Each structure stands twice: as structure tokens, then as C-alpha cells.
Amino acid sequence: MPQNDLTAPTRTSLGDAIGEIAPTAVLVRIFPPRRAATYLFEPDFYRTFLDRKVEQRVERLVRRAFDGVADWRLAHDFYLPTGELYLTPEAHQNGYIPDDDQSFGLVPARRIAIFEGNGA
Numbered sequence: 001m002p003q004n005d006l007t008a009p010t011r012t013s014l015g016d017a018i019g020e021i022a023p024t025a026v027l028v029r030i031f032p033p034r035r036a037a038t039y040l041f042e043p044d045f046y047r048t049f050l051d052r053k054v055e056q057r058v059e060r061l062v063r064r065a066f067d068g069v070a071d072w073r074l075a076h077d078f079y080l081p082t083g084e085l086y087l088t089p090e091a092h093q094n095g096y097i098p099d100d101d102q103s104f105g106l107v108p109a110r111r112i113a114i115f116e117g118n119g120a
Contacts, residue, residue: 014065014115015080018058024048027104028078029088030059035075045099069113079106083115 018025025040025048038055040048062078063070066085070076075088087110089095095105 014061014078015083017061018080021054021057021061022048022050025058026080027098028058028062028080029075030062030072030078031075031088032073041098041104045102045104065115066113076112077105079104085112085115086110087112 018028022040024042026043027041029039029041031037031039038059040050040055040058042048062076062085063072066076066078070085077086077088078084079086084106086106089105089107089110093105094101095103095107098104
């Protein structure tokens with residue numbers, strides 16, 4: 001009898017798993033637990049306002065996929081099209097507000113990791 005592997009969606013295609021939950025999202029911004037917030041952004045740099053439970057599901061997927069790689073005491077951005085995880089820019093830096101420089105803060109110097117087998 002086959003066993004259900006609860007982590008299978010994150011190993012094979014994190015982008016697809018998030019796309020099922022939040023179809024228009026291209027960037028997931030996860031703040032540290034003390035702030036308890038997750039933002040999802042669309043390709044036009046606008047924030048997607050979803051139910052908090054949906055945001056939490058997306059957050060859990062990203063955190064589980066990058067467990068042991070990221071320091072979750074800091075804010076991180078996950079960019080779905082490339083499967084890359086970045087440190088979120090500070091409030092005074094370009095990219096903190098996604099449309100201020102139209103980069104989503106995706107500066108190569110801030111890249112932490114790339115999800116293997118992203119399939120996004």
C-alpha cells in the first residue's frame with residue numbers, strides 16, 4: 001500500500017504547490033515569527049490580500065523547503081519563477097516596497113538559496 005508523503009509537494013515543485021494555494025502570487029515575503037506576517041505579491045508588484053490561513057499555508061511550505069538553510073529570525077522573499085530565496089531588503093533599501101525599483105528586492109547579493117527541482 002503506498003504511503004502518503006506529506007513533504008512530496010515541496011520536494012518536487014514548490015512553485016506548483018504555492019500556485020495551487022495562491023495562483024497569482026510570484027513573490028512570497030515571510031517575516032520573522034514575532035511579526036507573524038506573510039505577504040504575497042503579484043507580477044505587477046501589488047500585494048495579494050488573502051485569508052491569513054492561506055498565507056500561513058504558503059509560509060509553511062517555504063519554511064519547510066528551506067529548513068536549515070535560512071535564518072527565519074530575518075525576513076525572506078521567495079521568488080516563485082526562479083525558486084530563489086532572498087533576504088528581504090530593510091525598510092530603507094530599494095526593493096522593500098516591491099514597486100520602488102521594480103526588482104522585488106531580488107539583488108543577487110541577497111540570495112540565500114535556490115530550491116532544487118522547483119518546477120515553477
